[in-house]
Every structure is written in structure tokens, then in C-alpha cells.
Amino acid sequence: MKILDVLKGIWQFVRRDKKAMAGSFILLVLLIIAAFPNFFTPHDPAAEVYMPGAGLSWNHLLGTTSFGQDVFSQLVAGTRQSMMIALVVGFLCTVLSVLVGITAAYAGGWLDDLLSLMTDVVLVIPTFPLIIVITAYLKSASFWLMVFVLVITGWSYGARQLRVQALSLRNRDYLMAARARGESSLYVIFVELIPPMTSLIVANFLGAALYAVLAESSLQFIGLGDISTQSWGTMLYWAQNNAALNSGLPLWALAPGIAIAILGSALALLNYAFDEIANPALRPVRTKRLKVANS
Amino acid sequence: MRYLVRRIGFLLVALWAAITLNFFIPRLMPGNPAIAMMAKFHGHLNPASLHAIEVAFGIHTHENIFVAYLQYIGNTLQGNFGTSLSNFPNSVTSVISKALPWTLGLVGITTILGFIIGTAVGAIAAWRRGGVLDSVLPPVFIVVSAFPYFWIGLMAIWLFAITLNWLPFLGGYTETVTPTFSLSFILDVLNHAVLPAFTILITSIGGWILTMRNNMITVVAEDYVKMARAKGLRPKRILWQYAGRNALLPNLTGFAMSLGFVISGAILVEYVFNYPGVGFMLLQAVENEDYPLMQALFLLITVAVLVAIFISDIATAVLDPRTRSQE
Numbered sequence: 001m002k003i004l005d006v007l008k009g010i011w012q013f014v015r016r017d018k019k020a021m022a023g024s025f026i027l028l029v030l031l032i033i034a035a036f037p038n039f040f041t042p043h044d045p046a047a048e049v050y051m052p053g054a055g056l057s058w059n060h061l062l063g064t065t066s067f068g069q070d071v072f073s074q075l076v077a078g079t080r081q082s083m084m085i086a087l088v089v090g091f092l093c094t095v096l097s098v099l100v101g102i103t104a105a106y107a108g109g110w111l112d113d114l115l116s117l118m119t120d121v122v123l124v125i126p127t128f129p130l131i132i133v134i135t136a137y138l139k140s141a142s143f144w145l146m147v148f149v150l151v152i153t154g155w156s157y158g159a160r161q162l163r164v165q166a167l168s169l170r171n172r173d174y175l176m177a178a179r180a181r182g183e184s185s186l187y188v189i190f191v192e193l194i195p196p197m198t199s200l201i202v203a204n205f206l207g208a209a210l211y212a213v214l215a216e217s218s219l220q221f222i223g224l225g226d227i228s229t230q231s232w233g234t235m236l237y238w239a240q241n242n243a244a245l246n247s248g249l250p251l252w253a254l255a256p257g258i259a260i261a262i263l264g265s266a267l268a269l270l271n272y273a274f275d276e277i278a279n280p281a282l283r284p285v286r287t288k289r290l291k292v293a294n295s
Numbered sequence: 296m297r298y299l300v301r302r303i304g305f306l307l308v309a310l311w312a313a314i315t316l317n318f319f320i321p322r323l324m325p326g327n328p329a330i331a332m333m334a335k336f337h338g339h340l341n342p343a344s345l346h347a348i349e350v351a352f353g354i355h356t357h358e359n360i361f362v363a364y365l366q367y368i369g370n371t372l373q374g375n376f377g378t379s380l381s382n383f384p385n386s387v388t389s390v391i392s393k394a395l396p397w398t399l400g401l402v403g404i405t406t407i408l409g410f411i412i413g414t415a416v417g418a419i420a421a422w423r424r425g426g427v428l429d430s431v432l433p434p435v436f437i438v439v440s441a442f443p444y445f446w447i448g449l450m451a452i453w454l455f456a457i458t459l460n461w462l463p464f465l466g467g468y469t470e471t472v473t474p475t476f477s478l479s480f481i482l483d484v485l486n487h488a489v490l491p492a493f494t495i496l497i498t499s500i501g502g503w504i505l506t507m508r509n510n511m512i513t514v515v516a517e518d519y520v521k522m523a524r525a526k527g528l529r530p531k532r533i534l535w536q537y538a539g540r541n542a543l544l545p546n547l548t549g550f551a552m553s554l555g556f557v558i559s560g561a562i563l564v565e566y567v568f569n570y571p572g573v574g575f576m577l578l579q580a581v582e583n584e585d586y587p588l589m590q591a592l593f594l595l596i597t598v599a600v601l602v603a604i605f606i607s608d609i610a611t612a613v614l615d616p617r618t619r620s621q622e
Binding site: 019052067115121122124125126127128129130133134136137138210214217218221222224236238240245250253254257260261262263264265267268269272275 | 305308309312313316317320321324372389422433434437438440443444445446449450453457509535540551554555556558559562563566577578581582586589590592593596597600601621
């Protein structure tokens, strides 16, 4: 099974690369928190029953909001939405990128011209203002609407990269051979063309996931998301609208930003590591190890 | 020549796509949101601007959509976006022209500055492969790139404006001062621009550094760079005129591609600092349900990005003869 080999290869790589290892570890921890938030929250994140504006204490690890909610519990509860957005949008964007990019490269001709033009147009239209315009008409965007908007604006970068790589692979001998054997197009694409592109596809997934996390939290922050949900972006929205920075509650705004950055860094570190597989020249110089190998 | 024609063609297609999106998005929304907006302002608008808005949002559903579409494109090309509902009775164009210089000053200068500094630092980092810059910068900027841009602005406000009380953080100038062309006013404006400019620089520079470094690493391994070394050229000359020049090309394209991201970040930075530019105005328009203003701003931002991309395409063609001779 080729797919299994590919997965094995990814695991081998992650185990050896420090950046990839750190990124995977953080993602795993966040996944566990997102899956079982109640296990980690000492308080009900929505309850406005504690002393408003309290500082750090054992009872309230990150203090409370000016509504009297526990900041730490909100932080834990908000993990799920960011993780969901990252995974769902990352996955759907990648599917769309692969579909468009590889179809364009494999089909060639007018279909390639058309798909490439579409990709480039979507790529150059500034995404975030467009998202703002769409969500502005909708007033408050629900989770799936947010996913929809982020996917239709986020697939183009990956599609372009994948098309370029697929084009360079298209005329390799082993693909020619497969076609000469009379294999169907679907077989050639899925068994011969896509597996060598795995690292780029994974990198695209991670890039799209990072984009989704940042864009979602930005939308939530300016109040265009569903402000009644528990998420890091809405925490920032409420913190900003209650002047948390001015009123001596900086942790209320600080904590969710750092949480987003931790998730984002994990995705970015993994992304960078996969970029290094695609382009070995970028790997860190390891003079010591080379010497040992030579002796 | 052919390259130029293709790029102009692409510019026009992208522009058309943006205008078309602007026209169809409100029509695709459940329960045309513009109708509610119009009801609020009924009787306050003069017939001409009323009509422009009606065309833009499809208020009269009995009108042929194709005719309305053509009319809308006509209005847009003439710069007729109707009246800004939240700044009544000023036209959208006049409201925007007040905000534009602020954004051009802040975002324009910081973006170009960020690109130049980032590219130079990236080139040097790759040139001294394995040096301090080369090993410290990538991980630092990977982490920085993962922070939400607006949050870095919030932290800058908290640290430099609130805790240390060094700099102002609200607006483009002190509100009690009337704008004049005096030294004290200019200093006041600069003082207000420091924190937002710093935020945009910090968040945008990493991308340029990393891509330039990565391009440069590939270019430095090329034979012609070795040749230049063998000829005994001065390292500085090889760095900037041989390797740097070629590594810059993909970065220029990258500049064009990531400009959209920079603009997105800048919108939020303006919002966080209440900076009186187009980004802040866009979010205010959203809040006030001033859809004509919002649409015009979206178009303006898109046109700005497209024109910048076009310029960088031309610059690439000038710097790289290969682009010109292609096909």
C-alpha cells in the first residue's frame, strides 16, 4: 500500500525533526484539551458569578473578567472552536487546492488556462476585506458559515503551488510509463502523481489551517463572528470592548492572544519542517554531524 | 510586449471579478440586507444618489438584473458610489478621500520599508549561512507570524502607551488640535504613527526575511555565483549585484501575492489604534451598516492591491529579461 508507506514516511520524518516534533506535540496537547475541556476547566466559563476583575490566584489562575467570569476556564473552553476551524478549513481548503491544482496541471490546454486564471484572480483579491464584506451582510456568522467563507477565500495559494509541482512531475518517465501501460487517468493521478507531492500537500494543509485560525480570530475580534460562543477571538472581542488593557485586566486580552499564537506556532513549525523536506537546501547546516559521518 | 499585454489583461479580469463580486454578494444574501438599510434612510436622500444605491443593491427587484449590472459597472467606473449613509449628506467618494492619505502614509510607507529591510536582512542571513542571523531569525519569525496582527498592536498599546506611557495610541493626531501645516502638528502626527507603524513592521517583515533567505540559499549555490567568487570579485558585490538581484525576483512576486495579507493586517491595526484610515473606516461602515461606503472601500482596497501587483509585475519584467522573452 503506497498510502501507508507515505504515512510511515511522514512519521519517520516527524520523529527525527525537532521543529516537527515540537509542533506535533503542541497540537496533540491542544487536541486533548479541545476534546475534553471539562476535564481541565475548574469553573463554568460562561458563569458570571465570581468577583469581577480579580487578579491571579490559585482559584482563578488567570484572574477574572470584568463580568466576573474565570479567564482560565474561558481559555480552555475556547480551544475547541479554534481547533475545529483549523482542522475543518485546513482539510476543505486542501481538498479544493488539490482538486483544482492537479486537474489544471494534468488536463492542460484550455481547462488549465481557465483554472489558473480563476486561481490567480482569487489569489489577488484581498481576502480579509472580502470576508468582512460577506460577513457584514450576514450580521453574525455561524460556525459553518465561517468555514464556508474561509474555504472559498483560502484555497487559491495551495492550488497554485500544487499546480506548479504537478506540472513538473507530469512529464517524468514513470508517469509516462504508467500512461503507456494503459492505466486510467484516475489511477495515474492517485497512485503515481499525488504520493510524491505529499509533503507539499501537508504543508498546504498546515498553511491553510494557520490562515483559518488567524482569520477566524480576527473576525471574532471585530465582532463579525458569533459573539455568544466560547472562543479565543470572542474573548478578545469582549476584552477590547470592556477596555481590559486600560482597566488593569491585561491578562484577559493577553491570554487568548498567546493561546492563538501557540496553536499558530505549532502549525507554522510543522509547515516549515515540511517545507524543508520539499526543499532540502533549506535544512539547517549541521557541520558536526557531517564530520562524524565522514570519519 | 506580449507579457505586458497579458498582465494588463489579467489586471482587467481581476478588476471585473471584484466589481462583479461587489454587485452579486448583497443579492445572494438571505433577505436583501440593503432593504432594511434603505428603510432607515428613506426620505433623507436626493433622487440621484438614491438611484445609485438602489442599482448597487438591487432594491427594485422588478428591474432587469442584467441592466442593473451594466448600470452598476457604469456607475463604478465613473466613481459614483452614492451617498455615505453614516456621513450624510457627504458622498462616499468625499468621505473616502479624507481617509486615504492616512492609510497611504502609514501602510504605504511601512510596507515598502518592511519589504526593503526584510529583503536585505534575509539576503545577509542566507549569505552568512549558519551564522547568528541565519539560525535565530527563522524560528523567531515563525512564531511571530503565528500571532494575530491585531494582538501585537494590543500588546504594543498595553506596553508602550498604557504601562510605560511613552506614546499616544488613539487616532492619527491629538483630537484637541486643529490640523494645520505646522511643525508641531506634523510632529504630533508622527508621534501617533509610531506604534501602528511599529506593529505593521513587526508583523510583515518576517515574511520578507524568510522568503528572501530561502531564495538566496538556492541562488548562492548556483554556478554563476561560484564563478563570480572564482573571478575574485568583492563579496559585497557578489552578494548584492549577483546573488541578491536574482533572489529578489521571486520575492517581488511574493511581495505582490502577500500584499493582500499585509493590507488585511493593516485594517486591523488601524482598527486597534482608531487610526483614521480606510481600514478603520471600513470597519466603522460595517458597524453602521453603511453598505455603499463599505462596498466602495472594498473596491478601493482591491484596486490598490491589484495596481501594486501590476507594478511589481512590471518591475520583475524590467529586472529579469527571461520574463520578457517568455513565449
